[in-house]
Amino acid sequence: MPDSQSTASQSTAKKSAPGKAAQAGREYEAKNLLVLEGLEAVRKRPAMYIGSTDTRGLMHCLWEIIDNAVDEALAGFGRHIDVRLNADGSIHVADAGRGIPVDIEPRTHLTGVEVVFTKLHAGGKFGAGSYTATGGLHGVGASVVNALSSRLDVEVDRNGHTWAMSFQRGKPGVFDGPGPSAGFTPGSGLRKTGRTAKGVTGTRVTYWPDRQIFLKQAQLSAEQLLDRARQTSFLVPGLRITVNDDRGEEPVETTFQHEGGISEFVDFLSVGEPITDVLRLQGSDHFVETVPELDENGAMTPTDVDRRLDVDVAVRWSNNFDTVERSFVNIIATPKGGTHVQGFERGLVRAFAAGLEGTRLLKSGEEVIKDDVLEGMTAVVTVRLPEPQFEGQTKEVLGTPPVTRLVARIVESELTEFLKSTKAATRAQARLVMEKAVNASRTRLAARAHRENQRRKNALESSSMPPKLKDCRNADGERSELFIVEGDSALGTALRARNSEFQALLPIRGKILNVQKASVGDMLKNAECASIIQVVGAGSGKTFDVDQARYGKIIFMADADSDGAHIRCLLATLFFRYMRPMVEAGRIFSAVPPLHRFELTNPKKGMEKYIYTYSDPEYQRKAAELTKKGIHFKEPQRYKGLGEMDADQLADTTMNPRHRLLRRITVDDAAGAADVFELLMGNNVAPRKEFIVEGAYQLDEDRIDV
The missing domain is CATH 3.30.230.10 (Ribosomal Protein S5; domain 2)
Incomplete structure (x- = not known):
């Protein structure tokens, strides 16, 4: 019986809920309005102030505090800034500027420190007198960081004393111990904690980002911080910025100072x-x-x-x-x-x-x-x-x-x-x-003429494609694949090994042009590069439209030797520079042909007669394993190129989707990838030589085939 009553009451509630919801939806009175005061609005809608609550927003909070210190340096006060990422997750920023004012602000009757850290749109950057040109202008930076911190401590050296104040999620008070989890007693007031030498001024801010606000995966990026510190040291000649990262096993200190600007x-x-x-x-x-300014009566007047x-x-x-x-x-x-x-x-x-x-x-x-x-x-x-x-x-x-x-x-x-x-x-x-x-x-102009010619052609008609293209019957859709094959000798085998329903072949003659060193005009004049762009059918450069690409996958198929690696690198450079959306979409692959083939003379039940290995260490492990198991095999065949395989071998190892191994070429960091392409393929020889020399010492001599 109790179960029946419970079920019945639930059923009744479900039936009546829509009526109540509709009635509640029609209610819209003054009591339904929510008024967010002070820093509550920041905590309710943090992305409005810092852009997001991921790593980008976390870093933006740090920029706000650092920029306040830099503004002091720009104004001619203080020539060094210290930034420290502490092991407990807190961030410490110290400068030698004038220090935040500690006297009473007449309108709010609060100290300058409390005004700066608790009042939105409050600061010394609105009118003339304090700063002539600053990065801060809205007066919300410090107060927003304070609102989004589980704890913030500020110390100010000014007027011969050190003054201190603490905040919990934007509210002033006193902590009874270190860290954000210590006991907290709310209460306004700036504390005088010590004396300073005459003329010593500055501000020190330590804060713990509030994990109730920021996503779990949001982490401070030391790399971004170092880039920003280096950039600022260039922009403010003579300013010394020291960054300490104490989060790892070994503390790391980096200092930037540039006099040349x-x-x-x-x-x-x-x-x-x-x-x-x-x-x-x-x-x-x-x-x-013309800007609105406050007059003597407190009214905003266009001036x-x-x-x-x-x-x-x-x-x-x-x-x-x-x-x-x-x-x-x-x-x-x-x-x-x-x-x-x-x-x-x-x-x-x-x-x-x-x-x-x-x-x-x-x-x-x-x-x-x-x-x-x-x-x-x-x-x-x-x-x-x-x-x-x-x-x-x-x-x-x-x-x-x-x-x-x-x-x-x-x-x-x-x-x-x-x-x-x-x-x-x-x-x-x-x-x-x-x-x-x-x-x-x-x-x-030459590139534009080339694009106009390309647009006039129907990319889906094989008659407009290069004659050496061996197209597939279905060149439309995600399943279709284009193999860019090294050499005509491998092409003949690949023709017999492919599935002509969805696999197309485009042979290239040797090594294509290094487009990292060449201009757009030279690239378009190169027959191999022009053929590849034409066959892909989606344009090049800024006009490239990945949705127009004729093939779902582009696969580089070259020999497993140094020349093949160079060809794959040249092809990757072409696609990264002129067809980058294909790389970013994960549609560029490199085929992985085997290096060796074992032919077993007495395979056990369930074993394949032929076993392929793809590296010398794998070959050695497989040979030892077969010998240990008593499985005999003929002298293993080592492939020096794709042309040494017959069609069945090439299909099974490199082209058949059921058995092949592909390496996807991806870009996690576009800027970093561009730097690597420029280092390895660009005009500047000295950094490339340094890279090669350094890499030589890391090479395992046992891997060299002598």
Whole structure:
């Protein structure tokens, strides 16, 4: 009976629930409104303030604290910053700036420290007087970090004393022990904890990110921190930044300090052989901006404010074809650009147009556009101005409109002077960089003509494909495969070994062009590269559309020797550089042909007559295993190339999906992969030689076939 009653009541509840839900849904009164006060809004919607709650958001909190210290250095106070990642998960940032104010703020009647760490949109970066140009401008950085920390401790050296204050998830109080799990007593107030020597000032912040907010897999990245510290040391010449990582078994300390500023930064970033020195394009200008300001009565009044804009650009061209462009506003990185980058690129194009006049480098009807000028360029663009307008708290895009016009004017004037210089050494460099831009323009036009020709062809008609392509009957869909085969000798065997229903073959003659060293025009002129791009049928470069690719898999099939490895490397370079979406989608593979074949003379029941091994250690283990079991075999055959296999062997070992072994070529870190391709396949010989020499000492001599 009790079970029946329980079931009946559950049934009744289910029937009545929709009516109650509908009634509740119609209720919308003032009592239904939720008012989030203070830092509650930050904890409720953290992604609005720090972008996300994964590693990116965790690192953004660290940038907020570091940027406050850097702003002090920019203002001329303090020349060193210490950052420490502690083993207990806390982060410590110390600077030698002026220290956060400890006196009482008249409107809130709180100390400056408590205002900075508990009040949104509060700080010293709104009006004139404290800072002229800073990365912080919204006044939410420190308070947001505080709100998203299970514990935050701040110490300030100022006025001859050390002052301290602690917070738990944004609320002030006192902990009775170390760490975030210690007992906590809420209560406002700044404590005086000691005395300091005369003139000693600074701020020290230690905080524990709140694991109620951040995802479990979110971890601080030492690599990102080191990159940011190095970058900041370039942007603030003379600033010393020390990073200590105490989380591992052995503490690691790294110090960055660069006196050369962004000129050294460009030298660090640039790839390839330089064809110009590092050029500095500098200038200042003023503009008027209408902004709302508080008047004496506390009302916001539109006011015309005179702003000063300082522009400092370092730029260099090399014989490479890639563009490296970094931009900053008040030393804050703007990875998505903004009005300052637009102005810089506009000034570049205008300067080159002026510089090319009267040189006869351009033929009639030719023109140089932005992409031509940017080819092979490494640039660091920095601007400083009060209260920049960013798009969002993450500050990835600058939006101040007048900046475009002023930066363009300064860059055009400074660069035109270089391009039209009458000094012999400068004139030679200017000539080289203008010739490079003109050649890029011609290559671009040739590539466009090639793409237009490609679009006019029907990629699905084999008649438009290269005659050496042995297409499959079904060249549409995820199941289809294109084998790029080394040599015509292997092609004949592969033709008999393939399944013509879904496996296509494209032979290449020897080693294709190293596209890392070549221009787009040279790549398109190369018959092998052009054939591969045409057969894949999805375009190349920026126009590549992975959805248009004719094959679900692209498989490199080359001999298992050093020449075969080189061919696979050249093919990987071609796809990574011009058809990267295929690599990122995991659709590029390398076939793994066997090195040896055992033919058993007395195989036991259930054993295959032929056994294949794919490396020398595997061969030795298999030979020992067979001998130990008393299984006899003929002298093992060692394959020196694909052509030595018959069709059945090639099908069973390398082409049949049921038995073959493939290696997928993937890209976990695009920037890192690009660096490796440039190191191994680029024009710069010295780093490659160093890499090879270092690798030689790590080689196992027993693996060398002598």
